[in-house]
Amino acid sequence: MNARRLLIHLIAVAALVAAADFTFGLVMARYVASHTLPGDYSKIDHMIRNPDADILLLGPSVCMNSLVPAEFERATGLKCFNGGANDQNVEFCECMLEAHLERHKPKFVVVAMRPNELRYDGNGRLGMLRIYYGSGHPAIDRHLESDGPLERLFLKSAFYRFNTHGWRMMLYAFKSYGEMENGGFVAKPRPSIPPKTQRMHGFSPGEEVPSPRPEKLEAFKRIVAMCRDAGVKLAVVVPPVCGDAGGKRLPGCVMTERICNESAVPYLDDSLNGEFSGNPALFFDNNHLNGDGAAPYTRLVLEKLRACKFFE
Amino acid sequence: MLFNSLHFLFFFPAVCAIYFALRSRRMRNLFLLAASYFFYMNWRAEYALLILWGTALTYFTALGIEKSQSRRTRIWLLTGGISGVLLPLFVFKYLTFAASTVVSLLGFAGLRVPMPDFELLLPVGISFFSFQMIGYLVDVHRGNIDAERNFATYALFISFFPQLVAGPIERATNLLPQVRNGSRFDGQLAFDGIAMMLWGYFMKLCVAERVAPYVDAVFNNWQHHNGTSLLLGAVFFSFRIYCDFCGYSLIARGTAAVMGFRLMENFRQPYLACGMKDFWRRWHISLSTWFMDYVYIPLGGNRCSTPRHLLNLMATFLLSGIWHGANWTFVVWGWLHGMALCIGVAIRRVVPMKDFRAPIPLRIVGIAATFAFATLAWVFFRADSLASAIGILGKIFTSPGPLFNGDGFPNQLLGAACIMLLMAAELKEHVGLKMRFLTSGNPVVAVVSTSALLSIIMLTAVWRGGEFIYFQF
Numbered sequence: 031m032n033a034r035r036l037l038i039h040l041i042a043v044a045a046l047v048a049a050a051d052f053t054f055g056l057v058m059a060r061y062v063a064s065h066t067l068p069g070d071y072s073k074i075d076h077m078i079r080n081p082d083a084d085i086l087l088l089g090p091s092v093c094m095n096s097l098v099p100a101e102f103e104r105a106t107g108l109k110c111f112n113g114g115a116n117d118q119n120v121e122f123c124e125c126m127l128e129a130h131l132e133r134h135k136p137k138f139v140v141v142a143m144r145p146n147e148l149r150y151d152g153n154g155r156l157g158m159l160r161i162y163y164g165s166g167h168p169a170i171d172r173h174l175e176s177d178g179p180l181e182r183l184f185l186k187s188a189f190y191r192f193n194t195h196g197w198r199m200m201l202y203a204f205k206s207y208g209e210m211e212n213g214g215f216v217a218k219p220r221p222s223i224p225p226k227t228q229r230m231h232g233f234s235p236g237e238e239v240p241s242p243r244p245e246k247l248e249a250f251k252r253i254v255a256m257c258r259d260a261g262v263k264l265a266v267v268v269p270p271v272c273g274d275a276g277g278k279r280l281p282g283c284v285m286t287e288r289i290c291n292e293s294a295v296p297y298l299d300d301s302l303n304g305e306f307s308g309n310p311a312l313f314f315d316n317n318h319l320n321g322d323g324a325a326p327y328t329r330l331v332l333e334k335l336r337a338c339k340f341f342e
Numbered sequence: 343m344l345f346n347s348l349h350f351l352f353f354f355p356a357v358c359a360i361y362f363a364l365r366s367r368r369m370r371n372l373f374l375l376a377a378s379y380f381f382y383m384n385w386r387a388e389y390a391l392l393i394l395w396g397t398a399l400t401y402f403t404a405l406g407i408e409k410s411q412s413r414r415t416r417i418w419l420l421t422g423g424i425s426g427v428l429l430p431l432f433v434f435k436y437l438t439f440a441a442s443t444v445v446s447l448l449g450f451a452g453l454r455v456p457m458p459d460f461e462l463l464l465p466v467g468i469s470f471f472s473f474q475m476i477g478y479l480v481d482v483h484r485g486n487i488d489a490e491r492n493f494a495t496y497a498l499f500i501s502f503f504p505q506l507v508a509g510p511i512e513r514a515t516n517l518l519p520q521v522r523n524g525s526r527f528d529g530q531l532a533f534d535g536i537a538m539m540l541w542g543y544f545m546k547l548c549v550a551e552r553v554a555p556y557v558d559a560v561f562n563n564w565q566h567h568n569g570t571s572l573l574l575g576a577v578f579f580s581f582r583i584y585c586d587f588c589g590y591s592l593i594a595r596g597t598a599a600v601m602g603f604r605l606m607e608n609f610r611q612p613y614l615a616c617g618m619k620d621f622w623r624r625w626h627i628s629l630s631t632w633f634m635d636y637v638y639i640p641l642g643g644n645r646c647s648t649p650r651h652l653l654n655l656m657a658t659f660l661l662s663g664i665w666h667g668a669n670w671t672f673v674v675w676g677w678l679h680g681m682a683l684c685i686g687v688a689i690r691r692v693v694p695m696k697d698f699r700a701p702i703p704l705r706i707v708g709i710a711a712t713f714a715f716a717t718l719a720w721v722f723f724r725a726d727s728l729a730s731a732i733g734i735l736g737k738i739f740t741s742p743g744p745l746f747n748g749d750g751f752p753n754q755l756l757g758a759a760c761i762m763l764l765m766a767a768e769l770k771e772h773v774g775l776k777m778r779f780l781t782s783g784n785p786v787v788a789v790v791s792t793s794a795l796l797s798i799i800m801l802t803a804v805w806r807g808g809e810f811i812y813f814q815f
Contacts, residue, residue: 031529039533039789046793051800070750180348189800196801198752223566 047189055188058196062161069202070158071195072210073113077126078162081134083111087214088123090154091116093142096269096319099213101328106341108137112214117154120147121173124249124256125159128169131260138263138341140331141253144317145268145301146282148242148250148289160191169252176245217321218314225272225316227308232278240285247289254293265296265340267331270306270323272313298334300327343384345593346546353381354597361601367524371498374601378503382466385507389465392430393506397497399426400475404482404489416483423479431472434462439668467507469665471500473632478514480636487514495522504597508590510608510628517605525602535599537780540795541767542592545585547803549764552757553578554804556748561724564734568743572734574754579724580717581761584612587626611768613716616700616708618682621716629665633658648691655687656680666723671731675722682715756802763798 031039067075077086085108087097093114102110113126123141130136144150159170163185175182184190209216233239242250257264268283283299290297305326306312312323319327335341343349357377364370383390403423410416432440445457478499481487490496499518505511560567560575567575591608598605608628615621622630634643641654656677663676700708718735725731748754770777779791 031533033527033529036529036533039785039792040536042785042789043792043796046789047796047800050793050797054797069752187800189797193801193803193805194753194756197756198750201752201755 051187051189054192058161058188058192059165063165067199069198069209070115071161071199071202073115073214074126074158074162076111076210076214077113078129078167079133081111081130081136082109083113083130083134083136084108085110085138085140086127086130086136087112087114087140087142088126089114089142090118090122090144090147091318092144092269094214094216095218095314096324096327097140097142097267097331098215098324098328100215101325101332103213105329105332105336110213112212114142114214115155115158118156119150119152119154120246120249120253121153121156121169122159124253125156125167125169125173127253127256129162129167131256131262132167135260136262138265139253139257140265140267140335142267142269143286144282145271145280145286147268148246148286149240149282150246151243158195160185160193161195163191173249215324217324218318220311220320220322221314224310225313227310228271228273228316230271230273230275230280230302232275233281233284234278237281239288240281242285242289250289251293254295263340265298265335266290267298268301269319269327270300270303270312272310272316273302273307275302296335296338296340298331300330303330305330343381345590345597346543349384353377354600358600362527368494370524371494371521374503375494375498375501378498378501378506381503382501382506385466386463392434392465392468393471393501394497395430396427396472396475397500398493399423400479400500401490401493401496404479405491407479407483408489420479420483424476427472427475427479430465431468434464434468436664436668437462470509470511471506473511473629473665474500477511477632477636478518481514487518490514490518490522492522502598502603504594504601504603505605508587508594509626510591510594510606511632512605512628517603520603528602531602531604532600534781535596537596537792538592538599539596540780540792540799542589542594542596543803544589544760544795544799545592545764546589547805548760548799549757550582550586550589551804552753552760552802553582556746556754556757557582557724559748560746561730561734564725564730564737567737567746569737569739569741570743571746573738574745576717576721576724576734576738578757580613580713580720581757581764583720583723584609585764611772613713613765614709614768614772615712616705617686617712618679618715619686621712622679622683629662633662637661644687648687652684652687655683659683670728671722671725674728674731675719678719678722760802 062075066072085099085102085106087093087099087102087110091114094112094116095114097112097114099110099112102108113130115122120141120143127139153173156173159167160174162170163174164171174185254264256262266286268286279299280301283301287297287299300306306319306323309323312319312326314320343353357374361370361373361377364373379390379393382393400423403419403426406419407416407423410419441458445455448455478487482489490499496518499512499514499521502512502517502521557575557579560571561579564572588609595605595608606628608626610624610627612621612624615624638654638658641657642650643654644651646654659676659680660673661676662679663672663674666672666675718738721734721738722728722731725734779787780795782788782791
């Protein structure tokens with residue numbers, strides 16, 4: 031084989047892959063637009079295409095596993111949906127809120143955060159939203175493109191956008207975990223060995239308050255702005271962790287509280303609430319409540335929100 | 343710079359374009375040398391001095407060996423050269439291990455000595471280029487090859503970027519003449535090279551990186567997992583390490599081939615080996631033949647009494663274990679493989695099987711048993727301590743239970759599907775089927791199969807994976 035034939039071979043491969051990519055993109059875009067997506071994608075799909083909640087709960091897995099929509103509905107009489115998803119960050123909340131607001135305006139939004147939510151590096155599993163890239167959701171496009179010019183280039187490829195997702199959707203069609211069954215709430219099981227209470231660094235007076243990552247702060251500020259502009263009430267909660275900081279608060283929570291206070295957003299920090307944190311039987315692991323812990327925690331949140339007249 | 347990084351996507355075509363645009367062989371080699379150092383220095387610039395030190399030391403030592411008439415002087419020069427190469431390897435790789443062993447032994451004797459903290463970051467690929475340098479010195483000493491006169495040529499042989507950080511550990515007899523004579527563009531070789539690279543990327547990105555999260559999840563937290571999950575983790579690790587390393591080797595060979603260089607084969611369907619002897623003919627061939635040529639045979643090989651033969655085997659595999667890492671887990675891994683081979687030797691001494699050709703069912707059992715043994719031995723390789731490895735193996739045999747879901751069953755299934763595709767391709771090679779796809783002589787078959795593989799990679803690859811495992815060695 032000479033150089034010319036090699037070049038023709040490479041061009042032919044590139045052309046065939048480009049054609050396959052384009053065709054695949056067309057087919058998948060049509061599928062996503064016309065089908066209810068299964069598994070992990072079902073909640074995202076619901077929030078983007080059929081939002082109907084009056085109370086929207088957003089956040090990472092601590093949201094999905096800690097806040098029970100049924101409790102919210104019982105207490106307020108409003109329709110509640112838990113849009114929390116595994117390994118998602120504040121950017122995900124922004125994307126979902128924006129998509130939700132495009133079709134339906136909730137009355138209340140509660141964002142659940144981990145203690146260090148605004149200090150995490152990376153954007154977790156935001157890549158799940160790639161299947162919606164270029165379909166008219168500015169926040170999704172902006173966050174996906176923020177990874178750099180090469181990512182922007184790769185996002186043009188349907189193969190890349192649906193990398194793994196096509197396969198996951200196909201398999202979830204056969205076996206799903208019932209993410210939508212309890213209004214988006216998924217209870218974690220009680221583990222055979224309860225987690226050990228972890229020793230955590232507590233915030234001491236005089237200690238410098240840590241700084242949030244700029245992109246996280248920006249995403250949070252956009253959430254605040256969207257809620258303000260749409261007349262939606264917003265609150266931030268930090269569910270308990272199985273830890274002990276010697277009676278002190280966690281530095282990340284002190285930081286987030288300041289940011290919330292600046293934006294006049296109610297902030298409920300239960301990260302080290304003794305009622306939960308000192309009781310490993312209520313946890314699945316150190317960071318997630320199990321089903322036994324989620325219900326009482328949700329009632330506590332509701333009590334606190336009522337106390338600060340959030341629902342009025 | 344990693345082969346699976348986006349930087350490499352730009353670096354490699356640019357290097358190829360400039361390399362072939364240069365007319366003179368000398369300029370090409372100098373450019374490739376500069377590109378190779380740039381490739382290495384992307385990781386940590388100052389450690390390039392280690393390569394430079396070893397290169398200069400072995401270059402002048404080899405010239406000295408060749409020039410010297412006295413056998414005694416030649417041996418002294420060889421010993422000095424090898425010691426000079428091994429010194430940085432010992433300092434960076436084994437000093438902490440040696441110190442902790444000494445501290446532990448003193449502790450047993452009742453002496454409490456604080457553990458010194460050296461805080462040395464292991465230079466990427468140090469074991470690989472050190473062994474390549476040692477091989478060159480020994481070859482010159484044996485008269486297998488003439489000492490290279492041109493320093494730049496020799497420096498390029500040592501630092502040639504495709505194989506610098508994780509091999510194949512090239513022999514001077516193979517690569518040095520190619521570097522010296524310069525390479526020319528060979529369309530067929532480049533065509534084969536691109537196919538090798540593509541398959542290497544499939545192995546690394548679609549198999550190794552796909553199963554890696556499950557392996558890490560169960561091995562890093564093995565106390566909380568049952569035997570079934572740990573067994574799946576161990577099987578996945580077998581494929582992870584194979585696909586990670588073989589993937590790297592294929593990309594390295596493919597990269598070199600595109601530039602007109604032929605590197606040695608490093609893997610040949612090792613998980614279809616029937617018996618451990620066969621396994622070591624197929625796994626990390628460049629290292630196993632290195633140990634055979636420069637350790638096992640000089641020790642006497644198999645041309646000696648049976649006890650001595652077994653001792654030689656065991657010594658070679660213990661060294662191979664310790665080469666992989668400064669931890670007792672690697673020593674035990676080497677010992678296990680050594681023991682398996684020793685048992686094989688002992689059996690063959692009692693029951694000669696020279697002309698015995700096993701029937702197919704027996705061969706299948708042999709392949710399965712070999713894979714099972716290799717997988718269980720990999721547990722020591724992956725575990726962070728001997729206690730963990732023993733704990734994991736104990737659970738595998740005693741604590742069955744429901745399978746851990748990891749990062750979602752679709753990921754596990756996708757990993758398994760890619761493994762099946764890989765094994766189907768390996769089986770095709772193993773049984774010698776003439777069907778060719780990526781490298782088919784029929785242009786339509788070649789284009790369609792290459793496009794299909796590229797599409798599969800784009801659809802299933804884990805793009806943000808980690809480094810290659812063997813970088814740490």
